[in-house]
Amino acid sequence: MDPSNQKHFEVVDYVIFAVLLAASVGIGLYYALSGGRQRTTQEFLMADRNMGCIPVSLSLIASFQSAVAIIGVPAEIYTYGTQYWFIGCAYILGLLIPAHVFIPVFYRLRLSSAYQYLELRFSKAVRICGTLTFICQMVIYMGVCVYTPAFALNAVTGFELWGAVLATGLVCTLYTTMGGLKAVIWTDVFQTVVMFAGQLAVIVVGVQKTGGVSEVWRKIWEGDRISGLDLNPDPTERHTFWTLGVGGIFLMLSLYGVNQAQVQRYLSSRTEKEAVRSCYLVFPSLQLALALSCVMGLVMFARYSVVVRFIFMVIYFVMDMLQGLPGLPGLFVACLFSAALSTISSAFNSLATVTMEDLIKPHFPAMTEARATLLSKALAMSYGLLCLAMAYVTHLMGDSVLQMALKIFGILGGPILGLFSLGIFFPWANSTGAVAGLGSGLAVAFWVAVGSILSHTSARSPTPECRVLLGPDNTTTTIHATLSNVTLSRPSGLKRFYSLSYMWYSAFNCFTVILIGLIISFLTGPTKKEDVHPGTVYPLLGKLPSQQKESNGSVLQQEERQSQAETESFFPAVEYETAV
Numbered sequence: 001m002d003p004s005n006q007k008h009f010e011v012v013d014y015v016i017f018a019v020l021l022a023a024s025v026g027i028g029l030y031y032a033l034s035g036g037r038q039r040t041t042q043e044f045l046m047a048d049r050n051m052g053c054i055p056v057s058l059s060l061i062a063s064f065q066s067a068v069a070i071i072g073v074p075a076e077i078y079t080y081g082t083q084y085w086f087i088g089c090a091y092i093l094g095l096l097i098p099a100h101v102f103i104p105v106f107y108r109l110r111l112s113s114a115y116q117y118l119e120l121r122f123s124k125a126v127r128i129c130g131t132l133t134f135i136c137q138m139v140i141y142m143g144v145c146v147y148t149p150a151f152a153l154n155a156v157t158g159f160e161l162w163g164a165v166l167a168t169g170l171v172c173t174l175y176t177t178m179g180g181l182k183a184v185i186w187t188d189v190f191q192t193v194v195m196f197a198g199q200l201a202v203i204v205v206g207v208q209k210t211g212g213v214s215e216v217w218r219k220i221w222e223g224d225r226i227s228g229l230d231l232n233p234d235p236t237e238r239h240t241f242w243t244l245g246v247g248g249i250f251l252m253l254s255l256y257g258v259n260q261a262q263v264q265r266y267l268s269s270r271t272e273k274e275a276v277r278s279c280y281l282v283f284p285s286l287q288l289a290l291a292l293s294c295v296m297g298l299v300m301f302a303r304y305s306v307v308v309r310f311i312f313m314v315i316y317f318v319m320d321m322l323q324g325l326p327g328l329p330g331l332f333v334a335c336l337f338s339a340a341l342s343t344i345s346s347a348f349n350s351l352a353t354v355t356m357e358d359l360i361k362p363h364f365p366a367m368t369e370a371r372a373t374l375l376s377k378a379l380a381m382s383y384g385l386l387c388l389a390m391a392y393v394t395h396l397m398g399d400s401v402l403q404m405a406l407k408i409f410g411i412l413g414g415p416i417l418g419l420f421s422l423g424i425f426f427p428w429a430n431s432t433g434a435v436a437g438l439g440s441g442l443a444v445a446f447w448v449a450v451g452s453i454l455s456h457t458s459a460r461s462p463t464p465e466c467r468v469l470l471g472p473d474n475t476t477t478t479i480h481a482t483l484s485n486v487t488l489s490r491p492s493g494l495k496r497f498y499s500l501s502y503m504w505y506s507a508f509n510c511f512t513v514i515l516i517g518l519i520i521s522f523l524t525g526p527t528k529k530e531d532v533h534p535g536t537v538y539p540l541l542g543k544l545p546s547q548q549k550e551s552n553g554s555v556l557q558q559e560e561r562q563s564q565a566e567t568e569s570f571f572p573a574v575e576y577e578t579a580v
């Protein structure tokens, strides 16, 4: 992008961006000075376990809807058509299974960290392995989330690069450290509204500037952007109904079922029923978020009618649309940074929680609440600084940010999903099997990922592309790029293995962990049913008793019985011996 036609911001745009940052810090300050003033880990890390389903559900979406989706999904639709939209089909089972399997298990064990489950079900070693894998996943993912908005804006608008990264990182660290999970959830609510508003503004202005809805529809139709139902069963095809609609389920389960950021939100709900409701409420909002991103990509195609393979073309499109409408470029920048801030703050807070609960507290049982809370705040801050370093590392990777984020979830989130599934669905799995399963799952995951990078057979891009260079005075010269990354001959053997679509990584790695975990468990003596900690196994084939069994006569607390009764009315009870 030559500097002459770079888009610039008016003062009002910077003001809107500053207002977003100030509002976020304000919410953080409010929760630092109100309630229990963040003096206990119960409040700082778990929001006093008293949250309602509306803020929790908006916060659940905000956690994994970052600038990566705001920029990456429109670019995906613009370049390849609407095939990616089928990932919306994965949201059905991808949210029903967390609501009816993972939430009941985690909620009734009254955990703080999802990885405490692994110690109850398996052993401390398994818990540590799970925690460390999660930390790796979120630290790398955080880097991508900070990098995307800052570098994207800088590339197109000359927006101050490291100023934005520092501003985002520091503001986020500030309100997360001050206000804890309550601040993170309520800033997520505010930021999700800004996110939707920004995307809607671009769509409305984009349609209007491209000649209205019918004109946009005509160009989309002529440009063959509406992809049909691609039922091709080939697992090396990058995006088909199967890789997105089925492979996507495992991606969703790794995020909305067992990822600490989401589990922590479920556990911060005032009752189990509220937590299940919040999971149900995610569905319509996530479909809306997906629709907004996809429509934005379609309008972008209608506007240019050719595919320009410039990594931040979306930003160019937005600035092209909103230029001259004072405040709207600022609204979109606020939208981009809202998406980033709401994800990064969730990452900081969940990383601080697991580090505190899983790695530190077990070694310092006598630690006072005050010290534990102070240390949690220090952890949130140090993760903030680490995040800035990861932003630079991301800059060096230079893949499509959406693909990069989804690969991270597949490579690291998939094995974690396998580990939890091994524990929850297979009573005879033991700790040795769990550790061996996780280890082999991660090894295979990295093998496929590195293999696909080295052999450049990342799944074939289905549509030919032509390059259009936007000249200084907006003249366009079209050149037909040689289709460099399309492997003309079908890869065979190992190369075919390496060209597995990244949308299958979550499912493939999950099954590897389960398979190896079961084999090793049987070889080393499967766990006996009576040795399994009560409440850590979901009886897949077991009978679904009509009512909650009270374990060894211990009377459930009145409110727990009340919430359990409510829960039963909400969906069939699951046979449980409540945790002693």
Ligand SMILES: O=C(O)CCCC[C@@H]1SC[C@@H]2NC(=O)N[C@@H]21
Pocket: 064, 065, 066, 067, 068, 069, 070, 087, 145, 251, 252, 255, 286, 289, 343, 402, 405, 406
């Ligand atoms: O936006 C991001 O930061 C990551 C990319 C999207 C992650 C997954 S894709 C399926 C689900 N829908 C979302 O909006 N986020 C998650």
Ligand code: NA
Pocket: 061, 062, 063, 064, 065, 066, 067, 338, 339, 340, 341, 342, 343, 344
């Ligand atoms: Na976000």
